[in-house]
Amino acid sequence: MKNLHDVKVGFYGTPEFSLKFLEDLYKNGVQISFVVSQPPRKSGRGKKEKLSPVHQWAKNNKIKVYTPSNSNDQKFLEEVSKHDVDINVVVAYGNILTRTLINLPKKLSINVHASLLPRWRGAAPVQRAILSDDKITGVCIMKVDEKLDAGPIIMKKSFEITSNDNLEAIYNKMLLHGKKLLKNTIIDILNENISYTFQCEDKATYAKKLNKEEFKIIWSDEANLINLKIRAFSPYPGAWTTFKNSISRVKILKASLIQEDEIIKKHYQVGDITEDFQVKCGKDFLKIEILQKEGKKPMNVKEFLNGNKIQLFSFS
Numbered sequence: 025m026k027n028l029h030d031v032k033v034g035f036y037g038t039p040e041f042s043l044k045f046l047e048d049l050y051k052n053g054v055q056i057s058f059v060v061s062q063p064p065r066k067s068g069r070g071k072k073e074k075l076s077p078v079h080q081w082a083k084n085n086k087i088k089v090y091t092p093s094n095s096n097d098q099k100f101l102e103e104v105s106k107h108d109v110d111i112n113v114v115v116a117y118g119n120i121l122t123r124t125l126i127n128l129p130k131k132l133s134i135n136v137h138a139s140l141l142p143r144w145r146g147a148a149p150v151q152r153a154i155l156s157d158d159k160i161t162g163v164c165i166m167k168v169d170e171k172l173d174a175g176p177i178i179m180k181k182s183f184e185i186t187s188n189d190n191l192e193a194i195y196n197k198m199l200l201h202g203k204k205l206l207k208n209t210i211i212d213i214l215n216e217n218i219s220y221t222f223q224c225e226d227k228a229t230y231a232k233k234l235n236k237e238e239f240k241i242i243w244s245d246e247a248n249l250i251n252l253k254i255r256a257f258s259p260y261p262g263a264w265t266t267f268k269n270s271i272s273r274v275k276i277l278k279a280s281l282i283q284e285d286e287i288i289k290k291h292y293q294v295g296d297i298t299e300d301f302q303v304k305c306g307k308d309f310l311k312i313e314i315l316q317k318e319g320k321k322p323m324n325v326k327e328f329l330n331g332n333k334i335q336l337f338s339f340s
Contacts (some may be wrong), residue, residue, distance in 0.1 A: 025215055026211070026214040026215055027214075028049070028053050028054075028210060028211065029053040029054075029055075029205060030209060030214060031054055031055065031110045031111060032055045032056050032057045032107075032108060032109045032110050032111075033049060033055065033056055033109060033110065033111050033113050033135055033194060033210075034057055034058050034059075034060070034104070034109040034112045034128065034129065035049070035056055035058070035060070035106060035110070035112075035113050035115075036059075036060045036061075036112065036113070036114040036115070036117040036125075037057045037059075037061060037078045037113075037115040037116055037236065038061050038062040038076045038077070038078055038079075038112070038116060038117055038122065038317075038331055039077060039116055039117050039128065039131065039136050040077045041115065041138075041195060041199070042077070042078050042116045042117070043077040043078050043081055043113040043124040043324050044199050045113070045115045045136060045199075045202065045203060045206060045241075046059070046078060046081060046115070046198065047081070048203045048206075048207070049113070049206070049210075050085070052095065052207060054210070056082075057087075057088075057107045057108065057109045058087065058088040058089065058090065058104065058107050058109075059078060059079070059081075059082040059087055059088070059089045059090070059094070060090045060091070060117065061076045061078045061079040061082070061089060061090075061091055061117070061225055061260055062076050062091065062102070062118050062119075062185050063092075063093050064076070064079070064091065064229070066139050069073060071119075079091060083291070084149070085116055085182075090104055094236075095119050095120075095121065095122050095125065095308075096122055096130060099140075099233065100199055101122075101124050101125070102311055103126060105124070107128075108130075109128065109129045109130070109134070110129055110130050110131045110175075110213075110214070111131050111132055111134065111189070111210060111213060112125065112126070112128060112129045112132075112133035112168065113130050113135075113136070113206065113210075114115060114134065114135040114136070114137075114168060115135070115136040116138075118303040120170065120172060121168055121170075122124070122170075123170060123331050126168050126169075128171065131213050131214070132167060132176065132213050132298070133167070133168035134165055134166065134167060134168060134206075134209060134210075134213070135161070135166050135167075135168050135173070136163065136164075136165055136202055136205075136206055137149065137164045137166060137173055137177065137188055138150050138161075138195075138197065138198050138202075139161055139162065139163075139164065139217065139231070140160070140161060140162040140164065140180060141164045141166060141177060141180075141223055141265070142173075142186075142223040142224060142225070142227050142228035142229070143158075143227065143229050144161075144229055145172055145173035145174065145228055145230050145231065146173065146230045146233070147232065147233040147234070148231045148232065148233060148234050149231040149233060150191060150194050150195060150198070150256075151191060151234060151256045151257065152187075152229070152231035153194070153231075154185065154189070154190075154191065154194065154252060154255050154256035154258045155186065155252050155253065157252055158185055159184065159247075160173075160182055160183070160184060160185065161182070161183065161194065162180055162181050162182035162183055162201070163180065163181055163198050163201050163205060164177050164179070164180040164185070165177070165178045165179045165202075165203040165205050165206060165209045166178060167220065171319075172246070174223060174225075174228075174302070175222065175223075176220035176221060176222045177220065177221045177222075178209050178212075178218050178219075179205045179207055179208065179209050179219060180203075181201040181205055181261065183201065184195050189255065189256055190254075190255040190256070190258040190276060190277075190278070191256055191257060191259070191260070192258065192259055195239060199297050205323070221313060222273070228230055235297060238257075239253075239254065239255070239257055239262065239263055239264055240263075240265070240270075241254075241263050241264065241265040241276060241339070242292050243265070243294050243295040243303065243304070243305055243306070243339055244305070244306040245246075245305060246305060246306050246307040246308065247272055247281050247282070247305035247306075247307060247308035247310045248278075248281055248307075248308070249308055249311055250263075250305055251279055251280070251281055251310060254277070254278065254279050256278050258277045258278065259277055259322070260277075262275030262277060262316065263274075263275065263276055264276070265339045265340070266339065266340050267338070267339060267340065268295070268338050268340045269340075270340075271285045271315065272320050274315055274318075275315060275316040275322075275323050276315050276321055277314040278312075278313040278314035278315060279310040279311060279312050279313055279314055280310070280311045281308060281309075281310060281311075282302055282309040282311050283306060283308050283309075284307070284308045284309060284312065292304040292310065293338070294306060295339040295340060296338045297337040297338055297339065301310040301329075312325055313325065
């Protein structure tokens, strides 16, 4: 029986989430033949080029890395085709693989996707699941297809989204289950022991790319919807707001729902803050628990109030 030490992999990925899978494969003896990642991006005040987490790891470990701006680039395709690989593994790469890349390995090209397909195909499946108040999500290993996240499923694992789970918590669950699924799938592919479950196109939904405008808290929304937004974007990039008469942003990283009839009846307006930092929303209240000022570390409400000797009345 073949095992992980017997496989050569081409890995396609970009963010920290991808890197966790890459590191796990490497640690378990998988031979990483090459890595493909998004090109370096300029960031920070100096606009210095910053390598993606996967690119930086490959560089540190002296593994060949490609960063094509166009996956149809002929020179890139010629170079990558020289590698002898058994399986392509794709995790949050950021581009759809061309037919040439899909057919490159001897065995198969597979993708790790952070949802229970066909629900939430696309760029932001975890955030969209939380925003939609889904109670269940999961991770899938599927055969790569030229169509976005539409290939047949090889393995999947579902798990609960609890009322306390934020983006980070769900990603941690994805990693816990996904790394195991990926290793088991690779072993099954090597030993020709896989089967496919085809996706139902009628049930497909799409997790569109996030828009920066979505991160802003609109206090006239219902408290439950605002809390879903806070959880979906915590800890990064963070749902944000401003105090009235201020332009400085404040990120709200954790809050809890307080039904309106639990509050002492007062004539609060939308955005008003009570003495114990409960905020009036379009419906019900949100009790703020953790927040973060620009350029500062996250802090609880007590720490925040101790460091801000101003009278707070309302959010705008």
